[in-house]
Amino acid sequence: MSGDPHLELGENLPRFLSHWLAACFGHFLMVLLPLITDWAHVKNATWPSWWSLLLFAASTSLVAAIINANLPVTPREMIKSVALGFALNATIVMLRLA
Amino acid sequence: MPDPLHHGLNQSRWPKRIGRLIDAICLVALIAVVVTVIYGFWLRAIWAHGYYLAVAVAVLGAFVILIGLAQQAIAARDVATWRDMAEWQIRAARAAAAERADAAEANADDEIEANSAAYYEILIGTLVAHAEQDERSIVDER
Numbered sequence: 001m002s003g004d005p006h007l008e009l010g011e012n013l014p015r016f017l018s019h020w021l022a023a024c025f026g027h028f029l030m031v032l033l034p035l036i037t038d039w040a041h042v043k044n045a046t047w048p049s050w051w052s053l054l055l056f057a058a059s060t061s062l063v064a065a066i067i068n069a070n071l072p073v074t075p076r077e078m079i080k081s082v083a084l085g086f087a088l089n090a091t092i093v094m095l096r097l098a
Numbered sequence: 099m100p101d102p103l104h105h106g107l108n109q110s111r112w113p114k115r116i117g118r119l120i121d122a123i124c125l126v127a128l129i130a131v132v133v134t135v136i137y138g139f140w141l142r143a144i145w146a147h148g149y150y151l152a153v154a155v156a157v158l159g160a161f162v163i164l165i166g167l168a169q170q171a172i173a174a175r176d177v178a179t180w181r182d183m184a185e186w187q188i189r190a191a192r193a194a195a196a197e198r199a200d201a202a203e204a205n206a207d208d209e210i211e212a213n214s215a216a217y218y219e220i221l222i223g224t225l226v227a228h229a230e231q232d233e234r235s236i237v238d239e240r
Contacts, residue, residue: 018166021159022128025135028156032138047142050152073170075125078163082131 011069018073019081020058020065026085027057030093060088125167132160184221191228 031053048056064084071077136156143149 014166014170018163021163021166024159025131025156025163028135028138029131032135032142035138035141036134047146050146050149054152054155073166074121075128075167076121078128078167079124082128 008072009070015071015073016065016069018078019068019071020061022078022081023061023064023068023085023088024057026064026082026087027061027089028053029082030086030089031057057085057089060092061085064088128163132156132163136160184225187228188221188224191224 047053064081068077068081068084071080136153139149139153139156143153
């Protein structure tokens with residue numbers, strides 16, 4: 001019986017903020033990976049201004065943060081938030097292309 | 099009151115060592131993601147100078163995440179230390195109380211899950227009883 005409150009579910013603000021940040025990083029990863037893997041072709045593509053990118057990531061990541069706000073702040077749970085942020089951005093990209 | 103254990107994540111059947119290994123791998127992956135994002139923003143910043151601010155925001159976010167992780171780990175360790183001390187106290191209190199009989203109360207928290215609200219209520223009750231008993235014995239000695 002470990003009985004560790006660190007491993008228990010429950011929403012609170014630090015958890016919400018941590019998962020929100022992690023989801024933002026997932027969102028940025030989706031935006032920036034093409035730049036890293038395909039540097040030569042993407043460098044001249046039109047990019048949104050940095051602040052609109054940040055605001056967009058912040059707003060979509062709110063959904064991920066609300067869903068994951070009850071998870072503890074451990075690397076294992078943060079990765080899930082990163083994945084959700086990435087997936088949300090991917091969904092938006094797909095829907096726009098379709 | 100619902101049993102907190104059924105809402106928690108601590109019913110793992112995997113050995114603790116595997117859990118720690120997965121945590122370590124996830125930490126590496128998380129750091130890789132953060133570094134990749136900062137590097138990507140940096141590449142972008144070379145072409146569009148406004149993006150240096152995005153780099154700054156990303157670095158700041160990375161620091162907040164890392165501090166949050168460290169803070170949670172420290173808090174968990176402190177709680178574990180506190181619980182160890184409290185359990186030691188309970189054992190001592192129970193040994194002292196066993197002489198004064200009342201077996202039902204002494205054994206009651208064997209069946210209560212550690213970390214539930216009732217557990218802490220009984221813990222505090224036991225500690226208070228122990229403290230009162232100590233006080234009484236000091237008065238008696240005088």
